[in-house]
C-alpha cells in the first residue's frame with residue numbers, strides 16, 4: 396500500500412534510572428529497575444521480554460499514563476509529567492466505540508481544541524493513510540479485526556505523534572493480516588519519520604521492524620524487577636527481506652536469550 400502520511404517532528408525518548416514498584420499486600424512488587432535507555436528521534440526500538448516482565452509498564456511511563464517510582468522519563472529532554480501530547484498509543488485491542496463510525500472514532504484521537512474546520516480533513520487523511528478512506532462511515536462491527544486495528548492506528552496517527560507507542564498491536568490478528576500490518580507500520584514510520592517503541596512477543600516482527608531490539612528480563616534476584624538484559628542493533632535498511640539469512644541467525648540468538656533454545660533435546 397502506498398501511504399500518504401505526512402512527516403512529523405520526531406522526538407527522542409530517554410529513560411534514566413527508571414524504577415517502577417507497585418504496592419502489594421505482601422510488600423512492594425518491583426517491576427522495573429534501573430532502566431537506562433536512549434531512543435533517537437526517528438528510531439524504531441522493539442521491546443521483547445517474557446509476559447509480565449514490565450513491557451507495558453514501560454510504555455505507559457513513556458506515554459505519561461503512569462509515573463516512575465524513581466528515575467526520569469524524558470521526551471526531547473523534557474520530563475514527562477502527565478499525559479504526553481507528543482505520544483500516541485496503540486494497544487493490542489482496537490478499543491473503538493462500537494456506536495461511532497470509524498471516522499468518529501479517529502476524531503477522538505485529535506487533540507482538544509484542534510480547529511473545527513480542519514478536523515474533517517485531518518480524519519479523512521488519517522483514514523486514507525491506513526487504506527480505510529472509503530470506510531469512514533462504517534461502524535466497527537461492520538469491519539474486520541485488521542481494519543479495526545488500522546482504525547486504531549489512524550486514531551493514533553491523527554495526533555501526528557512524535558513518538559508512536561505500540562503495545563502488541565498485531566497480537567490479536569491472524570498471521571497474514573499481521574504481516575500486512577507490519578508492512579503498513581514500516582511504511583508509515585519511514586514516511587512520517589516518527590520515533591516508534593514497539594512491544595512485541597514476536598521475534599520476527601521485532602527483527603523486521605526495528606532498528607534496535609531491547610530484551611527486558613529479571614536479573615538473578617527476580618524479586619528486584621526487570622532490567623535491560625540485552626541490546627541488539629538490527630543490521631540492514633528497512634524495508635527488510637523476510638528471508639534474509641542474517642535475520643534468521645539473529646532470530647535464533649534472540650529466542651535463545653528469551654529461553655527458547657534452537658532445538659530441544661530428545662527425551663531420554
Ligand SMILES: Nc1ncnc2c1ncn2[C@@H]1O[C@H](COP(=O)(O)OP(=O)(O)OP(=O)(O)O)[C@@H](O)[C@H]1O
Pocket residue numbers: 417418424426444445446447448449450451452453
Ligand atoms: N497498576 C498496577 N498495579 C499493580 N501491579 C501492576 C500494575 N500494572 C502492572 N502491574 C504488574 O506489573 C507487572 C508487569 O506488568 P506488564 O503489564 O507491564 O507486563 P508485560 O511485560 O506487558 O506483560 P505481557 O507480555 O503479558 O503484556 C505484572 O506483574 C503486573 O501485575
Ligand SMILES: [Mg+2]
Pocket residue numbers: 450451452562
Ligand atoms: Mg503487556
